[in-house]
Amino acid sequence: ATQTKWWQKAVVYQIYPRSFQDSTGNGIGDLKGIESRLDYLKQLGVDVLWLNPIYQSPNHDNGYDISDYEAINPEFGTMADFQSLLKDAHDHGLKIVMDLVVNHTSNEHSWFIESRSSKDNPKRDYYIWRDPVDGQAPNNWGSFFSGPAWQLDEATGQYYLHLFVTEQPDLNWANPAVRDEVYQMMNRWIDLGIDGFRMDVISLISKPSGLPNGPVPAGAHYSNVNQAVANGPHVHEYLQEMRNQVLNRADLMTVGEASGVDITNAKEYANLNGQELNMVFQFEHVELDFNPDPALGKWDNRPLPLVKLKANLSKWQDQLYGRAWNSLFWMNHDQPRVVSRFGNDSPAYRVRSAKMLATVLHMLQGTPYIYQGEELGMTNAENLGWDDFDDIEILNARKFLVDLDHLLTADQLLDYVHYKGRDNARTPMQWSASANAGFTTGTPWLKLNANYSEINVDQALGDPDSVFYHYQKLIKLRHDLPIVTTGRYHLLDPDDNQVYAYQRIGSHEGLFVVANFTAETVERYYDCPNKSDLLLSNYADDRHGTLRPYEAKIYHYQK
Ligand code: TEU
Numbered sequence: 001a002t003q004t005k006w007w008q009k010a011v012v013y014q015i016y017p018r019s020f021q022d023s024t025g026n027g028i029g030d031l032k033g034i035e036s037r038l039d040y041l042k043q044l045g046v047d048v049l050w051l052n053p054i055y056q057s058p059n060h061d062n063g064y065d066i067s068d069y070e071a072i073n074p075e076f077g078t079m080a081d082f083q084s085l086l087k088d089a090h091d092h093g094l095k096i097v098m099d100l101v102v103n104h105t106s107n108e109h110s111w112f113i114e115s116r117s118s119k120d121n122p123k124r125d126y127y128i129w130r131d132p133v134d135g136q137a138p139n140n141w142g143s144f145f146s147g148p149a150w151q152l153d154e155a156t157g158q159y160y161l162h163l164f165v166t167e168q169p170d171l172n173w174a175n176p177a178v179r180d181e182v183y184q185m186m187n188r189w190i191d192l193g194i195d196g197f198r199m200d201v202i203s204l205i206s207k208p209s210g211l212p213n214g215p216v217p218a219g220a221h222y223s224n225v226n227q228a229v230a231n232g233p234h235v236h237e238y239l240q241e242m243r244n245q246v247l248n249r250a251d252l253m254t255v256g257e258a259s260g261v262d263i264t265n266a267k268e269y270a271n272l273n274g275q276e277l278n279m280v281f282q283f284e285h286v287e288l289d290f291n292p293d294p295a296l297g298k299w300d301n302r303p304l305p306l307v308k309l310k311a312n313l314s315k316w317q318d319q320l321y322g323r324a325w326n327s328l329f330w331m332n333h334d335q336p337r338v339v340s341r342f343g344n345d346s347p348a349y350r351v352r353s354a355k356m357l358a359t360v361l362h363m364l365q366g367t368p369y370i371y372q373g374e375e376l377g378m379t380n381a382e383n384l385g386w387d388d389f390d391d392i393e394i395l396n397a398r399k400f401l402v403d404l405d406h407l408l409t410a411d412q413l414l415d416y417v418h419y420k421g422r423d424n425a426r427t428p429m430q431w432s433a434s435a436n437a438g439f440t441t442g443t444p445w446l447k448l449n450a451n452y453s454e455i456n457v458d459q460a461l462g463d464p465d466s467v468f469y470h471y472q473k474l475i476k477l478r479h480d481l482p483i484v485t486t487g488r489y490h491l492l493d494p495d496d497n498q499v500y501a502y503q504r505i506g507s508h509e510g511l512f513v514v515a516n517f518t519a520e521t522v523e524r525y526y527d528c529p530n531k532s533d534l535l536l537s538n539y540a541d542d543r544h545g546t547l548r549p550y551e552a553k554i555y556h557y558q559k
Pocket of ligand 1: 064065164201257259298334393422
């Protein structure tokens with residue numbers, strides 16, 4: 001058996017710096033704010049902090065459009081503030097993983113400014129430029145955020161490729177000079193002492209040769225760029241090169257955000273042989289509830305049948321076992337609040353169902369990620385309306401899907417945005433019941449969720465039955481019991497659409513996890529060994545054979 005690596009036992013906490021804690025009163029969270037909350041994170045018990053991008057950026061996509069990889073966005077502080085945060089985190093025993101966004105830069109990055117200046121500029125080939133075809137864009141690809149993936153640049157009469165918004169031109173990874181620049185930049189961050197990288201859309205860096213047209217769904221104007229580009233011909237070659245030139249220099253944690261990755265691909269990216277990345281974020285389980293119309297994609301509000309969710313999570317548990325490593329997440333800054341999506345955010349069941357979801361995820365094999373506020377059971381923000389949204393994905397959906405293409409009415413889209421929109425996760429962290437939830441003394445950059453006077457850190461820390469303490473216990477279980485890291489997964493009753501039950505099996509012991517995903521009381525009997533101890537539950541007592549609304553239990557047994 002291979003030795004357990006530190007990142008296989010670790011629990012990661014994701015911080016969206018803009019929305020975590022403001023220390024200056026300008027309404028935007030910052031590095032000093034994060035530093036002031038390290039004791040809270042330590043109390044929760046996590047091991048690693050992943051920071052969303054904090055680099056210089058004109059913020060067309062909230063920091064995912066980077067204009068200088070080695071400068072801190074002044075909104076967030078200075079390089080000295082970052083170094084202070086890193087040191088203080090390390091003193092707390094917390095590691096820091098940085099977001100690495102190298103599929104694209106900002107259009108204000110000096111590389112792009114040079115590149116666009118003329119066809120013979122030495123940096124022209126840092127990006128992907130093509131001549132028009134019949135006076136139109138070079139192919140039919142659509143951007144991830146609606147609209148075309150090509151932008152005509154008047155200066156030279158050529159188009160440049162942008163898989164995301166117009167202000168995010170794609171880097172040309174086929175150019176060795178680009179790869180070299182990226183590796184050198186990464187090495188300088190490693191020299192500063194960071195502990196790893198979360199690599200944004202790393203599955204998209206190698207474009208298919210010839211940039212071929214793709215199929216256009218009925219009613220749409222563009223083909224799906226994710227299908228066309230994900231897992232391109234050289235992506236594994238590039239990552240192995242990065243492994244050799246950068247990642248092997250330190251004992252880092254690496255997680256690739258890998259949209260469009262299936263099990264077969266994941267076994268390459270995240271193989272335990274350590275040639276590429278430690279793990280990937282794959283998105284199958286958060287795309288099962290998509291609209292069947294590919295022109296609409298995530299924009300829908302249908303509930304997800306539990307059997308489908310179980311089948312998908314189980315497939316990943318079974319098929320990566322012993323070969324590659326899973327990341328475990330319910331949500332992030334691109335996903336809605338999980339208690340509102342897969343749980344029940346009504347006052348009667350919010351706390352219970354948030355704990356149930358946490359139990360199910362944290363007892364799986366892999367490295368769990370907690371997104372800020374998830375540990376409080378924070379909910380979707382129904383109180384935001386069209387005048388409040390900031391997210392470019394939401395605003396572009398309104399522009400293209402509603403106003404231009406009439407695929408949806410504005411009211412339909414608003415329903416879908418309240419269910420799935422990214423701003424649900426981005427409203428400020430709720431620290432207390434005081435003004436602006438203690439997030440800022442100024443005007444918050446994004447409206448707060450209206451429920452902050454009931455749902456906040458002060459409340460959670462003062463209530464022994466809060467969601468917070470349940471997460472704290474789950475994290476401790478992972479740290480204390482090796483079987484949480486190593487046990488083999490076994491799904492029970494795959495066709496049960498109300499209850500999720502599974503085992504984690506070791507050579508002398510096992511875990512049994514059972515969770516009721518409904519607001520009904522149900523009867524279920526399982527052959528659990530007699531001498532099993534209840535480790536954790538979200539109810540005060542244990543009733544054999546009965547699962548109350550959203551009840552979730554973990555038993556430990558000796559074989
Ligand atoms: O997201 C990549 C990605 O696949 C998104 O398009 C995702 O599918 C979408 O946000 C779901 O609604 C990453 C970052 O996480 C995201 O915040 C950035 O906007 C994007 O890359 C571009 O850098």
